[in-house]
Amino acid sequence: MIDRYSRQTLFGGIGEEGQRRLGNSYIVIIGCGALGTIIATSLVRAGVGRVRIIDRDFIEYHNLQRQVLFDEDDIRNQLPKAIAAERHLKKVNSSVEIQGIVADVNYTNIERLVSGADLILDGLDNFETRFLINDVSLKYKIPWVYGGAISSFGMTMTIIPGETACFRCLCSAMPDPQVVLTCDTAGVISPAPFIIGSLQTAEAMKILVGANNINRDLITIDVWEGTFHHLKIAPHENCPACQGKYEFLEGKFGLRTTSLCGQNAVQVLNSKIERLSFEELAAILKPLGEVSYNEFMLWFTVDGREMIVFPDGRAIVKNTTDESLARGLYAKYIGT
Numbered sequence: 001m002i003d004r005y006s007r008q009t010l011f012g013g014i015g016e017e018g019q020r021r022l023g024n025s026y027i028v029i030i031g032c033g034a035l036g037t038i039i040a041t042s043l044v045r046a047g048v049g050r051v052r053i054i055d056r057d058f059i060e061y062h063n064l065q066r067q068v069l070f071d072e073d074d075i076r077n078q079l080p081k082a083i084a085a086e087r088h089l090k091k092v093n094s095s096v097e098i099q100g101i102v103a104d105v106n107y108t109n110i111e112r113l114v115s116g117a118d119l120i121l122d123g124l125d126n127f128e129t130r131f132l133i134n135d136v137s138l139k140y141k142i143p144w145v146y147g148g149a150i151s152s153f154g155m156t157m158t159i160i161p162g163e164t165a166c167f168r169c170l171c172s173a174m175p176d177p178q179v180v181l182t183c184d185t186a187g188v189i190s191p192a193p194f195i196i197g198s199l200q201t202a203e204a205m206k207i208l209v210g211a212n213n214i215n216r217d218l219i220t221i222d223v224w225e226g227t228f229h230h231l232k233i234a235p236h237e238n239c240p241a242c243q244g245k246y247e248f249l250e251g252k253f254g255l256r257t258t259s260l261c262g263q264n265a266v267q268v269l270n271s272k273i274e275r276l277s278f279e280e281l282a283a284i285l286k287p288l289g290e291v292s293y294n295e296f297m298l299w300f301t302v303d304g305r306e307m308i309v310f311p312d313g314r315a316i317v318k319n320t321t322d323e324s325l326a327r328g329l330y331a332k333y334i335g336t
């Protein structure tokens with residue numbers, strides 16, 4: 001115990017007391033891609049007592065370039081990310097209670113999934129679930145650390161309920177789905193998520209040991225340009241979440257899926273979108289798969305999956321009855 005953490009307890013910010021506090025902490029990591037794997041491996045090694053890792057995806061070859069916990073065996077074994085992460089990390093530190101959960105986090109299950117947590121860490125790739133984390137964090141007074149990385153840039157902010165601005169103060173409404181880049185459309189190089197995940201890990205350590213120097217700014221980085229900026233974010237006076245209105249948790253926004261009976265297809269509804277521009281969407285999707293459209297529908301085929309998208313943002317994902325898979329594909333390629 002002492003040997004394992006000796007280099008960390010020597011560090012004044014942690015010390016023996018901080019190490020004890022880490023050991024008594026319970027964290028929930030939502031999303032286990034590049035950010036999530038960095039955060040999970042660092043905090044399990046650091047000796048956080050209980051770690052829950054939630055992710056809805058399987059591992060694919062294009063994940064290995066940046067998702068440090070996974071390897072080719074995991075792909076051959078067709079393991080979900082949450083399970084592969086749990087298996088690898090149990091070998092790293094058997095004294096930590098690690099639980100991988102394969103689930104699509106949404107407004108119906110998030111309260112149960114984060115219940116009792118001391119801290120939530122964001123390893124997500126979509127905005128919808130971040131607004132949900134924000135609501136649940138404010139409602140139950142659980143701090144969370146936002147992180148996002150794409151292309152060569154990234155950003156992070158720490159949200160302490162009742163003290164700092166919240167995520168909804170930062171982006172007062174959902175971003176326009178057509179302007180949100182995703183790793184599947186814009187690409188990403190590993191240093192961007194590695195640095196953001198590491199900053200999130202440091203914030204997590206500070207919160208868990210009770211340090212008084214929590215970062216209250218939005219930090220943005222660009223690893224290709226070598227830039228690092230702090231932006232002061234003030235609480236927004238009209239922020240619904242800060243006023244106790246948890247609209248995302250109530251399920252007012254976001255994606256809805258329904259399995260289409262007898263059709264082997266799933267319909268995805270997005271209440272955020274009023275009108276899609278097929279021209280703009282097709283330009284984003286063109287490098288990724290086969291895309292064509294007329295004025296009524298857009299057809300998109302990627303990795304053997306076919307989606308039909310309608311101008312109101314509705315989509316039908318064909319040849320599946322798996323709603324979580326359909327929701328995932330929609331979030332990846334159309335946006336949230």
Ligand SMILES: [Zn+2]
Nearest residue numbers: 166169239242
């Ligand atoms: Zn707010």
